[in-house]
Amino acid sequence: GQVEHVAEWKVELVVADELIHASVKALKAAHPYETPAYEVWRLTDMVF
Structure with a gap:
């Protein structure tokens, strides 16, 4: 394989x-x- 360089x-x-x-x-x-590398995070409303 060949190494690929991209922005x-x-x-x-x-x-x-x-x-x-x-x-x-x-x-x-x-x-x-x-x-592709990606992450999915669920946002929650937390009251402290």
């Missing part, structure tokens, strides 16, 4: 529950690698 960016976004699957699908479709 990379970190992307963060906040989406509604009903949009998370479509958002991840779009990320995967747009990414040049076969398996």
Whole structure:
């Protein structure tokens, strides 16, 4: 195999529950690698 060098960016976004699957699908479709690295975190309101 050959080492590939490309410019990379970190992307963060906040989406509604009903949009998370479509958002991840779009990320995967747009990414040049076969398996992009990404994380999904659920945000919650916590009162202290």
